[in-house]
Amino acid sequence: MKFTTVFVALVSAVPAVFGLTINTPANVVECQPILFSWSGGQSPYYLTLVPGGQSMASPIKSFPTQTGTSYTWNVDLQANTIFNIALKDSTGSTAYSDIVTIMSGSDTSCP
Template identity: 25%
Template sequence: MFATVAFAQANDDLTINTPPSIVQCKTTMISWDGGVSPFDLVRISISLSMHNTETPNLLLSINLRAKCSVTEEGVVVEDFPNILPGSSFDFFVDFPAGATLGFTVTDNNGDKAETAPVTVQESDESTCLSD
């Protein structure tokens, strides 16, 4: 019976939970269900508001090697590979209020799930934002 339960869990469809809100300079948990570990989590910037100027078709791209570039909307800009063994990741929101982000999780089988776009909310904390 144990093998049957483990097999059923391994074949669950992969889904990712859209965070109800994300707040600048705060940590938010990104979680998912189903799928087969290990998982890769990718952050996608959809739009970024800069100095009260909306730039929906361009965005600031930051990867783990600290390279910055301007890319087209919806391009992968940060990858958190091989999250083991769990089904969640604490993401520090170092984006200003008004930026719109999305997340995609991919499991070991190549199955993917995406969040809906989420707009970063304002907070009193802004020390994490670069000038």
């Protein structure tokens, strides 16, 4: 009976340990590179930006399919754009970052 209890406890902990998680970047500035990074899940990964707080909305930006656990984006959206990063893996699991606001920078030529 002890073995069954321990086994069930371990199996229920697996999603928490291997769940898909995306890190919320700090200081996202227009026209500057920013690193998105994540852990868990199974590749390939599908990375998009959705309007802030609107997880079911159409993406405002989509990126190429990823096989690794990071992607560097040269911010090409305007300052004051508010978004969440949405990350989906090959199993259909989805993770969202906290809300991010793009800050203005000295270079505004890229959006």
